Amino acid sequence: MPLSSLLPFYSHPLWADLALDVDPAETGPLILAAVLLSLVVIYLASKVGGEICLRINFPAVLGELVGGVIVGISVLHLLVFSEGGAVEPSLISTLLQQTAGMEPDLTALISQTSSEVISVMSEIGVIILLFEIGLESDLPGLLQAGLQAAVVAIVGVAVPFIAGTIGLIYFFHIDTIPAIFAGAALTATSIGITAKVLAEMQRLSSPEGQIIIGAAVLDDILGIIVLAVVASLAKTGTVEISNVVYLIISSIVFLVGSVVLGRLLSPYFLGLVDRLGTRGSLLIPSLIFAFALGYVAVALQLEAILGAFTAGLVLGETDRRRELEEQVVPIADMLVPIFFVCVGAKTDISVLNPLVPENRPGLIIASFLIVVGILGKVVTGLTVFGRPGINRLAIGVGMVPRGEVGLIFAAVGTASGVLSKSLDAAIIAMVIITTFVAPPLLRIVFKPAAVTIPALATEEGLAIASEARESES
Known part of the structure; x- marks a missing residue:
């Protein structure tokens, strides 16, 4: 996916509406907090999914994909990506809203900004x-x-x-x-x-x-x-x-x-x-x-x-x-x-x-x-x-x-x-x-x-067999 496919969140109407009211010193830490929580979710999903798949003899990447589906828009809504200009707060941004007492519009802005950061990463x-x-x-x-x-x-x-x-x-x-x-x-x-x-x-x-x-x-x-x-x-x-x-x-x-x-x-x-x-x-x-x-x-x-x-x-x-x-x-x-x-x-x-x-x-x-x-x-x-x-x-x-x-x-x-x-x-x-x-x-x-x-009887055959077992595992 080319980076040019990402829509800059700066063009969203919310920026025009909130430009005069948003204090970067206030929103910056909230955006960082949303990104860090998103990374925690991503790493947990990738590690748990990958380990499960390895233990049932499937590629770890499949577990990472499945883990993403579970934490994404299909199941838990922990990670929601605002593409095409749509704004849909994730559970992470909702948690930040409740703990920081943010307005809904600001929550949507935090959600979209953090999702763009994660997309770029x-x-x-x-x-x-x-x-x-x-x-x-x-x-x-x-x-x-x-x-x-x-x-x-x-x-x-x-x-x-x-x-x-x-x-x-x-x-x-x-x-x-x-x-x-x-x-x-x-x-x-x-x-x-x-x-x-x-x-x-x-x-x-x-x-x-x-x-x-x-x-x-x-x-x-x-x-x-x-x-x-x-x-x-x-x-x-x-x-x-x-x-x-x-x-x-x-x-x-x-x-x-x-x-x-x-x-x-x-x-x-x-x-x-x-x-x-x-x-x-x-x-x-x-x-x-x-x-x-x-x-x-x-x-x-x-x-x-x-x-x-x-x-x-x-x-x-x-x-x-x-x-x-x-x-x-x-x-x-x-x-x-x-x-x-x-x-x-x-x-x-x-x-x-x-x-x-x-x-x-x-x-x-x-x-x-x-x-x-x-x-x-x-x-x-x-x-x-x-x-x-x-x-x-x-x-x-x-x-x-x-x-x-x-x-x-x-x-x-x-x-x-x-x-x-x-x-x-x-x-x-x-x-x-x-x-x-x-x-x-x-x-x-x-x-x-x-x-x-017969090949297994030779030293070279044992090496081939060992390599084959490692590849299969």
């Missing part, structure tokens, strides 16, 4: 996650899988988009532009969720993992282009070809240019790091590099996570890679759970309740979108060529989760007024299901290969 969390994933990735392996990853990404965008759009038009008689918008939502892939699961399973550097990550990065770029096209279509009824061409060229120039220049300049970077004597002499310059590339990506109308991932790839080629990985891990442990809990907290699972009559048309359409959304990504594994013995099913499943990227499509569609309530609910339901089924499915399809009895 979650964005920084996913930037750190992609930087860490880039460090752990094998750049030569990604380049080797480049053509195959490109094919997987293109098929993963084209198949669900075409199947979803045509199916909605002919089976459900939905108008063309809303059908195109819903079909576009099917093209998304959440690189953050898939990458975290692969890292937990120690499969990130596997041939399957490299193809999935490479395809997910390209899929993210294609998703941005598709979103720009359908958003333009929704507003004007026409597509601005110049904007599409610009995004394609800027994406290619950014990725290729960043890697080439990074490789050329990395010796000078390491020379500078070696001359620094203060704390964080390696970590801080590396984060500066990652954030700078993230800014350049945003300036080019791409995503900050692509810049951070590219920075990780470049620095992962240096001889300080292992040292930098060790220093990044504690920061990732602090910030990354915020991202996954926030994704769950923003997810409204009430759209899945069939007892609500208004949900039923959306659930019928959602069933179709879920099938297309899963199968449309799974078939991408069949396009992998020249890799005998590779787990093609795992590659397809790794492209399934829509996560926060799918929610962006839904949010843009809702804001444009193109989507009906039933179609909007169907897209959200598809995002929820694909996000939550992908981690356990990855665990299933990535079962360790069987080790023969």
Whole structure:
């Protein structure tokens, strides 16, 4: 999710109404208190959910997502995010109102401001996650899988988009532009969720993992282009070809240019790091590099996570890679759970309740979108060529989760007024299901290969068996 998708709370009418009455010295501590309480809730939800999932042999990230759903708008309302300008105080801000004696309008302002702070922290969390994933990735392996990853990404965008759009038009008689918008939502892939699961399973550097990550990065770029096209279509009824061409060229120039220049300049970077004597002499310059590339990506109308991932790839080629990985891990442990809990907290699972009559048309359409959304990504594994013995099913499943990227499509569609309530609910339901089924499915399809009895008799065989058990656990 790009930071540009966050609506600044300063533009909300409440600021105009309260600007003369709000004392920063009074509201500042209250906002800080709301943020701190939100972080307590987030860390508890992520830790409890992650530990439970690990004990039942599911990826910890799934527990963080579920924990977010429980503390979010679907269940406990401890975390409520004011998106699209809406103001809905959370239980945390209500508690502050009761203890501090605030007016309701001020409470709403505190709630919205703190939710924006947490949202920005979650964005920084996913930037750190992609930087860490880039460090752990094998750049030569990604380049080797480049053509195959490109094919997987293109098929993963084209198949669900075409199947979803045509199916909605002919089976459900939905108008063309809303059908195109819903079909576009099917093209998304959440690189953050898939990458975290692969890292937990120690499969990130596997041939399957490299193809999935490479395809997910390209899929993210294609998703941005598709979103720009359908958003333009929704507003004007026409597509601005110049904007599409610009995004394609800027994406290619950014990725290729960043890697080439990074490789050329990395010796000078390491020379500078070696001359620094203060704390964080390696970590801080590396984060500066990652954030700078993230800014350049945003300036080019791409995503900050692509810049951070590219920075990780470049620095992962240096001889300080292992040292930098060790220093990044504690920061990732602090910030990354915020991202996954926030994704769950923003997810409204009430759209899945069939007892609500208004949900039923959306659930019928959602069933179709879920099938297309899963199968449309799974078939991408069949396009992998020249890799005998590779787990093609795992590659397809790794492209399934829509996560926060799918929610962006839904949010843009809702804001444009193109989507009906039933179609909007169907897209959200598809995002929820694909996000939550992908981690356990990855665990299933990535079962360790069987080790023969004679092999176990050798020292190498014992090492393989031990590694397989660790990966399974």
